[in-house]
Each structure stands twice: as structure tokens, then as C-alpha cells.
Amino acid sequence: MTGDPGGGSAPFIRLEGIVKRFGAIEALRGVSLAIPPATTLALLGHNGAGKSTLMNILAGTLRPDRGAILIAGEDHAAHWQARRAYGLGIRCVFQELSLCPNLDAVENTRILHREISGRGWRRRTEALLEETLGRIFGGAKLDLRHPVGGLSLAARQMIEIARAFLPIPAPPRLVILDEPTSSLGAQAAEALLRFLPEAHRDGTAVIFISHRLREVLTHCRRVVGMRDGEITAERDAAELTPEGLVELMGSARAAATSDEARAKERDRVRVSLRLPSLPGGPSALIAREAEIVGLAGLDGHGQRASLLRLFAAAQGARMPDVRLDGRVAYVSGDRPREGVFPLWTVGHNLTVGLIRRIQRWGWLSAAQEREIAEDWRGRLQVRAPSIATPILALSGGNQQKVLIARALAAEPDILLLDDPMRGVDIGTKRELFAVLRDEAARGRTILLYTTETEELVHCDRTYVFFEGRLADEIPRAAFNEERLLRASFAHAA
Amino acid sequence: MPPERAEAPHAPLIRLARRPWFYAATGAVLVWLLVVASAEGRGAWATLGTALGFGTFYVITGLGQMLVIAAGPGNIDLSIPSMMTLAGYLGMGLMGGENGRLALGFLLAFGLGLAGGAANLLLIRLFAIPPMIATLAAGLVMQSVTIAYSRGSTAKPPPLLLDAALAHLGPLPLIALGALLLSAVMALLMSRSVFGRTLLALGQNARAAYLAGLRTGPAHAAAYLLSGVFAALAGFWLAAYSGGASLNMAEDFLLMSIAVVVLGGSRVSGGAVSVGGLWGASLLLYLIVTLLNVWTVSAGLRYVLTGLIILLVLGLSGER
Known part of the structure; x- marks a missing residue:
């Protein structure tokens, strides 16, 4: 040949x-x-x-x-x-x-x-x-x-x-x-x-x-x-x-589904993280109130590291390049290593994220915990017989629902999602994105790192990473796969 | 569905058998019955009373060890026996047999416990030494201090303390009641407090605990500090209970503090505890020794049999 x-x-x-x-x-x-x-x-x-x-x-x-x-x-x-x-x-x-x-x-x-x-x-x-x-x-x-x-x-x-x-x-x-x-x-x-x-x-x-x-x-x-x-x-x-x-x-695909009624422009900056940029790329990652911001690019090019930096800053670590306004919660898609407490029930796994907020003199009320867990099990439609079911008895998708419920129950202003839909079936994924859009509409700031291009259509803006640097910032209206690919391979438009 | 209905009465029993403390507790009852049978029914309650008395010290040190082990793989406190001897000696020494200095001695023991726990933490957290080595090293230092101090000093408890250590409320030793109260508080702490939840989360999945926003550092520190304090207080009371401190008074406790935790159904790799099991395991271990004594088994064989029984219970309770 x-x-x-x-x-x-x-x-x-x-x-x-x-x-x-x-x-x-x-x-x-x-x-x-x-x-x-x-x-x-x-x-x-x-x-x-x-x-x-x-x-x-x-x-x-x-x-x-x-x-x-x-x-x-x-x-x-x-x-x-x-x-x-x-x-x-x-x-x-x-x-x-x-x-x-x-x-x-x-x-x-x-x-x-x-x-x-x-x-x-x-x-x-x-x-x-x-x-x-x-x-x-x-x-x-x-x-x-x-x-x-x-x-x-x-x-x-x-x-x-x-x-x-x-x-x-x-x-x-x-x-x-x-x-x-x-x-x-x-x-x-x-x-x-x-x-x-x-x-x-x-x-x-x-x-x-x-x-x-x-x-x-x-x-x-x-x-x-x-x-x-x-x-x-x-x-x-x-x-x-x-x-x-x-x-x-890949072939250039049509732009993502157009925006719903999120006309109400809010501009309170919740998250700002300075990062080195490629020529033509943005110099900082900014996320505002009521916004879903995507972090994209090839896996392992600094997206997860950025989320972890933001979380560490929220936990009190000194990070001069980070500015945060509000409380922060983190959800990882690596459930066994970074999410689930395997010996606990659905209820305990769910409430563990907010025990520091509902304590009285360091003690927890069983009734209050049960109420919160039941409430969130209903809201996210976790398919488990009861909140007393061991977490490991649930399917991966339902475990992930519990982890997202754990984060949301803590009422964070800023939600950091690290490839949260890993191994989650399509139906559950759709349900969870509906929940996330809902939470964003209520004013929460959501940062979503995902390796799946389709998930980025849920984002108001998408930052593309390349070797720890920002290659591009794509607003929802201009999002298409070709532009994403160009930036992912450091070939800025 | 008839078949399921037929099984229904068994369900509570099966659930009971799945409890982590079930095997140790059952074993304790069986061995006690054997002891009673061997003595032809005489002294049944007295045996139980003595077991509760001695078992108390296993329970108190076990509580500390349980907290440390709960913090996750690798965590263990091997300084417990040295801590006990140190607190026993220095406490008795400071009081010098005088009732008036009782509070002073007690405070000293308490302070020593905190200091010992802090020393362990310093080695583990600041110098990043594995807990097994760090606590063994700290224990060696405590032991050396005790040996240096023990030369020519009296180690007898004040009469008031001796009375209190040996006092009974009805059939129950007073110290056992105290330990029971402490156990109840600890059980509640583990299940219903932010500290307990944080410690158990840390023991199951340290990474997830951090990402859930828990403050694991203070919980980890508290486990070691409490272990030091519990060991020091156990040593103080043991010195009183046995009529004076001696250099080898706590040598059993290195193994026993760990054995009661593991036999009691707490998870060796951390993240799950059973306070009730601690009592079952403590009584079981003490009663086994009593039984073998009643049967006049030689000391060497006694150790072998004790070890085999521990293995048997561990094997029965399984899945660890």
C-alpha cells in the first residue's frame, strides 16, 4: 500500500x-x-x-x-x-x-x-x-x-x-x-x-x-x-x-442544546483560580453564582488538580492563587476510593457531609439525621429499600446519588464535581443532571470536570485544559466538539 | 409464602448471631458455666465478681486501644502497658500512702496519660513514624523512666484508695461500675457524636473522609490522647487494686488490650467498633484463665490453650 x-x-x-x-x-x-x-x-x-x-x-x-x-x-x-x-x-x-x-x-x-x-x-x-x-x-x-x-x-x-x-x-x-x-x-x-x-x-x-x-x-x-x-x-x-x-x-457537531430560561444574569464571582494559560487562552478560571462551569480537555491535564486545589483552599490551606466566596462541597466519581464509606448505611453515608453543621455541642440527633436522610433519598430518588440499607447493596448509579445528596445536603454555595458520572447509567445520569441544573438555578455554583463530551452541554461555560494550562474558554452558545478538540490538543482557535 | 413464614422465628436469632460481639459474649457465658460446673456450683457469683473486677482493667485499656484501631489501618497503641506502669508508679509515689494527696496522684496519672498520648502523636504526625514503631519507642522511654524512678520509692496506695478499689456495690465491684459508665459514654460517643462519626469515617476511607469535609486530624489526635489517658487511669487503679505498683504489673496488657478489641468484634482494619464486645471478650479471656487454673493446667499449656481459644473465636466470627 x-x-x-x-x-x-x-x-x-x-x-x-x-x-x-x-x-x-x-x-x-x-x-x-x-x-x-x-x-x-x-x-x-x-x-x-x-x-x-x-x-x-x-x-x-x-x-x-x-x-x-x-x-x-x-x-x-x-x-x-x-x-x-x-x-x-x-x-x-x-x-x-x-x-x-x-x-x-x-x-x-x-x-x-x-x-x-x-x-x-x-x-x-x-x-x-x-x-x-x-x-x-x-x-x-x-x-x-x-x-x-x-x-x-x-x-x-x-x-x-x-x-x-x-x-x-x-x-x-x-x-x-x-x-x-x-x-x-x-x-x-x-x-x-x-x-x-x-x-x-x-x-x-x-x-x-x-x-x-x-x-x-x-x-x-x-x-x-x-x-x-x-x-x-x-x-x-x-x-x-x-x-x-x-x-x-471527530466530525464537527451542531452546537449544544440552547439555553433554558437562565436569562437572569447574576455576576457575583464565587470562584476564581489563576492558572497559566496558552496563547489566546483565558488567564483564570472564574465561576459565578448560579452557573455550571465545565472543565474539559484530555484526562489528567490539570482539571482534577484544580478542583483539589479549590477544595484544599476551602479546608483552610493557604492558596494565594485561589479566591473563594462561600462554602464548598466535593463529589468524586471514584466511589470506592474517594466517596463511599463501605461499612455504613445509606443514611450515615448521606448525612456524614453535614454532621459538623447539625451538631449540638458535638452531639448528633438521630431523629434529625433520619429526617434529612429520608428527605434527600426522596429528592434524588435513591433506589434503596430504606436509609438503613448498607450502601454497598446499592448499584453504582444509586451510590453516586447518595454521594451527590451528601454534598447537596450540606447546602454548599460551590459544588465541585470530579467526573461524577463515572460508571453511572444513562437514566440516572439524566436524573442527576436535572437535579444539578435545578440546584444551579437556585444560585449554587457548580464546577464540573468530565471526560465525557456530551456532559459538557449542561455547562454555561467550559474551560479547556492542556498540560495544566488553560487553552480555551468556550461559552455555551459557541460550544462545539471541533473547538473542544482543537483546544484539547493545544491548537487554540 | 409458607417457607418464609416458617423461618421467621429464627430471624432474630440469626440477626443476633451476626452481631460482632455475639461470639465473645457467648464464649464468656459458656466458660463461666464450665467454671461453675467444675467447682460443683460453689462460688459462681464470686467468680463472676472477680472476673468483673479484673476484666474491668482489660475493658478500660481496650477502650483506648479500640479508639486507636478504629482510626484505620496501621493505627495501634503499643505504649499501653508502659503507660500503665508509669502512671501506677508515679501516682502511688506522689501520694506516698497519704489519703490527703489522693487527688494530686489522680491528677498526675491523668496528666501523664495526656503527655504519653501527645508523645505518641508527636512521633506519628510530626516525624511520620509508623504508629507501631512510634508507640513502641514512646513506651520504651516510659518504661525507662519508671525503672529509674522505682529505685527506693514506695509504691503503696493510700488506704482510702485501696478501700475504694476493692469496694463493692452489692455483688458488683465499684470499679466495674465505673468502667460500665465509661463504656456507656464511649458507646454513645462512637455512634452519636461528631467525634465518633469522624473517627469511624477516617478508619473506613481516609480520602473520602477528607473530601467529605470532615476534620480528621483532631479526631485522630483525640483517639491517641484518650488511649493514653485510659491506660494511665487503668494503671493507677490497677496499682491500687493489687495493693501497690510493681514493674511487671501490666505486662499482660500489650496483648490483652488488642485481643479484647479484636475478639470483641471491632474491625482490625478500623472503621467499626463494638463496646459491648469489649466486655464479652474481657470476661471471656479472664474466665479462660480461671477455668484453666481450676483444672490445674500448667502455665505453659495455659498460654497455648488461651491462644488457641482466641483463634477459635476469631475464626468463628469470621469475615475479618
Whole structure:
């Protein structure tokens, strides 16, 4: 098809009709992709497009529900697993670092490459690792005998990348790099990108996931766009401009549903958080009374950190860049880790957010607690037999209702929502957004961080984050997916 | 539906068996019956009285340990026995056997308890030392102070204190009544106060407790301070109860303060407590020793059997 430096040879690996479901969610709906040998292929897509699922399948950490994984004509799908993928020369550098923090670089290498053994394996591995690090990153000096937990993020990322490219037992056939440049410094990132052609000479193909469009255009040969679990386009990079890349990831959709009767302009500023901005982006995140403000962009680009800063400031931490006017409540979508008290009933889980407000001399009235819990169970229609039901007996969506009720019952002026609809079914989601709009209309300020683009239509304004900075501020009337995507990939309109 | 109706009478019993304190309490009653049977019915009430007397000290120290353990994984107070001995010695020493200085000695014990708890907190919070090591280290310091102080000092309680420690109200020891009152207050505190709710929330999910806006720091601190105070007061009364402080008077309490909490149905990883279970477990452990004494089992075998019984009860109550 295309003239690869690999010499027009057959693809190293071919995926055909890959389907992967997680419960009711279809993460991949029939993805077919051929990965040519010895080239760099870029994979682009917004949150939830299915990139990570696809890469996990390639690496063998997930097995597809349907579809074929063809290598040299043989279908491996039925027995696909990480060890087999490794044996076939597939290496993966994931975004969330996978090194063991208590082990040093040499030991971490031994964990991945079980072939390393025999006397003097430490010395030999260290030498090999040093050589590979030198080839990729030039003269970077790293302490390979120090537990990696004590090294900088960039150093850990470098070790992880070198570990993947290590020629044990032979140079790898395919290396997957998931956002490798975001935690490397500028210099190291540049070095890595310049190294890619050299890796191709050893016959190594690379899949490169990045949100920095310029990197993609200059260093990748083919570009694959994903959206909603499907591949939407596949092009030669040479044919593309940054605008073209944005279009690859999704078609421009009509503007969100027009505003309801929220004409009554209120302008009391409740929240102000100064943030660095990209050229053309706003310099501070502002939220006013009776407003729902969206925080968008790719996951992990500073939205959650900003919400946590605001919450910490409300708890009394000194934050010179934060101004808050009013009481604050926080709801996380990570229920097991950040929300639910697993041993308690629905009632106790609900009232725990306001016990400091309803106490008398440090004591709580059982009758008052029951009244409040019953009231909110009714208002949010929590589907539980009674408030005495253990919280873990409820479905995820109903648990989330309890957590939102917990926050609202505390009567906050400002409500911080951290991806609150994670794993919540559509019906419940609709109910909860109706409640949130209602609460905003009553004067509450709501900050909503979400990874789901559709949820942003509920926001009066949306701030788009990129690498901890503000890339754009989109009013509801001007909201469309294309503008969001441009800003998410730091390509301000 | 007939089948369900047939099961209905059992339901309360099943619910009872699911209570965390059920197994310890049942065990205590069974062992007591065995003791009574072994002695052919003689001294049944006297045995119970003595068990209540000694068990009281397990309960008081257990209450403190329970609060600390409730604060979540990793939290434990290993300075309890050293705290008890220190407060017992210094308290008795300050009073010098004089009734007039009783209040002074009591206040000293109380203050020592607060200071000990504060020392534990300082190591844990300021120096970020794991509680297990921090409290063990603090305990070692307390022990050294006690040993240094104990040379050539009297450790006898004033007569008035001795009388009070041994006094009975009807069949019940006065100190047991005091501990009962304290337990009732603590049970109420855990279920119906902001402090209790905060501590239990912290023990279940520290991150969620912070994000729910709870002030977990003060609750965590209060748990350690109260544990210090309860240990100091238990040591003060134990010194009086046993007629004087001695260096090894509290050596049992390292294990026992933890065992009564766990056997009593509180959750080892924190977040759930049972004050009632503390009483059941304390009586059970004391009565087991009594029973084995009645059967004239040797000391070594007694320890082995005690350990096995603890394991048995833990296994029966399950799911921890």
C-alpha cells in the first residue's frame, strides 16, 4: 500500500474486527488495523475513544471478545495474553508508569525480561541498559542501581522506554508508546523522537500516542484517528495539517442544546483560580453564582488538580492563587476510593457531609439525621429499600446519588464535581443532571470536570485544559466538539 | 409464602448471631458455666465478681486501644502497658500512702496519660513514624523512666484508695461500675457524636473522609490522647487494686488490650467498633484463665490453650 522503509513487506501484526465490551459499554466496536513493520504509526483520539483499550489488547493485558489477531498469518486471539505478546516481540510503555518503585532499574528490567539470568546478570543488564539509554537519549546520566521510586518522573519514564527497546533476546518488533513525551523533558522528548528512525532500522515498529500534534506530524508516517471505539480515518502524515488531524478525531457537531430560561444574569464571582494559560487562552478560571462551569480537555491535564486545589483552599490551606466566596462541597466519581464509606448505611453515608453543621455541642440527633436522610433519598430518588440499607447493596448509579445528596445536603454555595458520572447509567445520569441544573438555578455554583463530551452541554461555560494550562474558554452558545478538540490538543482557535 | 413464614422465628436469632460481639459474649457465658460446673456450683457469683473486677482493667485499656484501631489501618497503641506502669508508679509515689494527696496522684496519672498520648502523636504526625514503631519507642522511654524512678520509692496506695478499689456495690465491684459508665459514654460517643462519626469515617476511607469535609486530624489526635489517658487511669487503679505498683504489673496488657478489641468484634482494619464486645471478650479471656487454673493446667499449656481459644473465636466470627 504505502512505501514503507520496511520494503513494502506484509504487516507485522493485523487486527481484524476487534470487539471489546466492558459490561454494557462497547469500548471497541470492530476495529481493524494493520501495523506495518519498521514504521511509526500515530494513534489519535479524545478521551474514551478506545485508544487505551486497543493498546492493552495489543500488549496482551486484555483479550478481545471477538476478532482476530494475526501475526504471520496465524490467529492468536483465542490464547492471547501478555506473555505471548512479549514472546512475539511486542513491548509497551504505558502512560501510568509500571515500574516497581522499590526496585532499581536493573531489577525492573529483569522483571520484564525473564531471559536475563545466570552469573553476573546485574552487571550485564546494567551495561545493556546503559547502552540503550545512550542510544535513545544521548548522554543522560541515570543511577541504575537506585530504587526508581526515588528518581524523577522523567528519569523513570526514560528507564521504562529504554527497557522496552532493549534488544533482549532480539530487538523488539513493536513498541507501543502511550503519551511518552508528556512526562519527559523537552530535550529527552526530542531525543526519543529522533531515535525512532534508528529503531526502524532494527526492524522495530512503533505505535505512538500523543496529544502534541506537531510531534505527530513531523515524526510519524501514518496517522490513525479513533472515535467512539472505531477507527474513523487512516492517512499518511504527509497529507495532513493540524486542522486535518483534529478532523480525523471527530466530525464537527451542531452546537449544544440552547439555553433554558437562565436569562437572569447574576455576576457575583464565587470562584476564581489563576492558572497559566496558552496563547489566546483565558488567564483564570472564574465561576459565578448560579452557573455550571465545565472543565474539559484530555484526562489528567490539570482539571482534577484544580478542583483539589479549590477544595484544599476551602479546608483552610493557604492558596494565594485561589479566591473563594462561600462554602464548598466535593463529589468524586471514584466511589470506592474517594466517596463511599463501605461499612455504613445509606443514611450515615448521606448525612456524614453535614454532621459538623447539625451538631449540638458535638452531639448528633438521630431523629434529625433520619429526617434529612429520608428527605434527600426522596429528592434524588435513591433506589434503596430504606436509609438503613448498607450502601454497598446499592448499584453504582444509586451510590453516586447518595454521594451527590451528601454534598447537596450540606447546602454548599460551590459544588465541585470530579467526573461524577463515572460508571453511572444513562437514566440516572439524566436524573442527576436535572437535579444539578435545578440546584444551579437556585444560585449554587457548580464546577464540573468530565471526560465525557456530551456532559459538557449542561455547562454555561467550559474551560479547556492542556498540560495544566488553560487553552480555551468556550461559552455555551459557541460550544462545539471541533473547538473542544482543537483546544484539547493545544491548537487554540 | 409458607417457607418464609416458617423461618421467621429464627430471624432474630440469626440477626443476633451476626452481631460482632455475639461470639465473645457467648464464649464468656459458656466458660463461666464450665467454671461453675467444675467447682460443683460453689462460688459462681464470686467468680463472676472477680472476673468483673479484673476484666474491668482489660475493658478500660481496650477502650483506648479500640479508639486507636478504629482510626484505620496501621493505627495501634503499643505504649499501653508502659503507660500503665508509669502512671501506677508515679501516682502511688506522689501520694506516698497519704489519703490527703489522693487527688494530686489522680491528677498526675491523668496528666501523664495526656503527655504519653501527645508523645505518641508527636512521633506519628510530626516525624511520620509508623504508629507501631512510634508507640513502641514512646513506651520504651516510659518504661525507662519508671525503672529509674522505682529505685527506693514506695509504691503503696493510700488506704482510702485501696478501700475504694476493692469496694463493692452489692455483688458488683465499684470499679466495674465505673468502667460500665465509661463504656456507656464511649458507646454513645462512637455512634452519636461528631467525634465518633469522624473517627469511624477516617478508619473506613481516609480520602473520602477528607473530601467529605470532615476534620480528621483532631479526631485522630483525640483517639491517641484518650488511649493514653485510659491506660494511665487503668494503671493507677490497677496499682491500687493489687495493693501497690510493681514493674511487671501490666505486662499482660500489650496483648490483652488488642485481643479484647479484636475478639470483641471491632474491625482490625478500623472503621467499626463494638463496646459491648469489649466486655464479652474481657470476661471471656479472664474466665479462660480461671477455668484453666481450676483444672490445674500448667502455665505453659495455659498460654497455648488461651491462644488457641482466641483463634477459635476469631475464626468463628469470621469475615475479618
